[in-house]
């Protein structure tokens with residue numbers, strides 16, 4: 001059950017390759033309005049072979065021209081079919097877009113900013129960097145990509161940041177030294193991060209270990225990169241007593257909704273917590289892929305965010321209305 005949000009019908013105007021595996025897609029709004037801001041994402045409705053589905057993609061735009069919407073879509077292979085659908089769209093094709101909240105709004109109250117992007121996490125960061133630079137802020141960016149061919153928006157970022165852009169290619173230099181990066185952050189700097197869950201968790205852990213202020217670390221994730229390979233599993237919903245099978249390429253939320261269960265959701269990215277379910281019983285562990293639950297909550301195994309997190313196979317029992325949803329502080 002999706003929360004009420006503005007919608008628009010859009011037509012794909014043009015598409016191009018921004019880097020290996022990343023498609024840049026520009027849509028023009030035909031009817032309705034969806035507003036965006038730097039760091040925001042939008043939800044796209046689509047028809048997949050398993051039925052209707054929604055997927056969220058971060059916008060590249062700064063929100064100043066709401067009649068045009070640009071997103072970058074990474075081809076997930078294997079994936080759940082959403083990115084493949086987006087890659088199959090041709091100029092002229094229409095799609096419904098739903099406005100989403102911005103979980104990483106930019107605050108302009110600092111002089112210095114550090115932006116860290118990994119992989120497709122570069123999409124919202126490109127808009128954030130442009131907004132910060134146009135308002136005269138000092139920005140340093142570390143952009144981690146698998147290789148030079150996988151790096152998108154290099155020329156745009158380079159012209160915005162000059163020497164402030166540090167490219168890091170895993171294929172050439174190995175993984176980023178997160179502890180060195182975090183320990184070098186100057187006091188008063190606000191940090192924005194977006195990338196794979198492993199990178200995000202490492203930065204958050206290093207940040208906490210140094211006792212740095214939590215409100216100076218802002219993040220968004222593309223929560224499709226759990227720590228384990230996705231497995232099929234079964235869940236029994238306590239309220240209905242019905243058992244639902246979840247395929248490896250399907251989210252728990254999709255399976256529950258498809259089977260007629262009502263679950264609240266919004267971001268579909270593991271950020272808002274609206275889809276949080278209570279786990280009453282499970283015979284395997286949980287691959288937590290969200291950034292909403294605290295480490296303590298994740299370790300307890302008592303809840304999970306159904307839009308991204310999943311069980312590691314087996315059979316579990318969940319309660320949909322057993323716990324309060326949304327931010328818990």
Ligand code: FES
Nearest residue numbers: 266268273275307
């Ligand atoms: S819908 Fe936001 S965390 Fe799942």
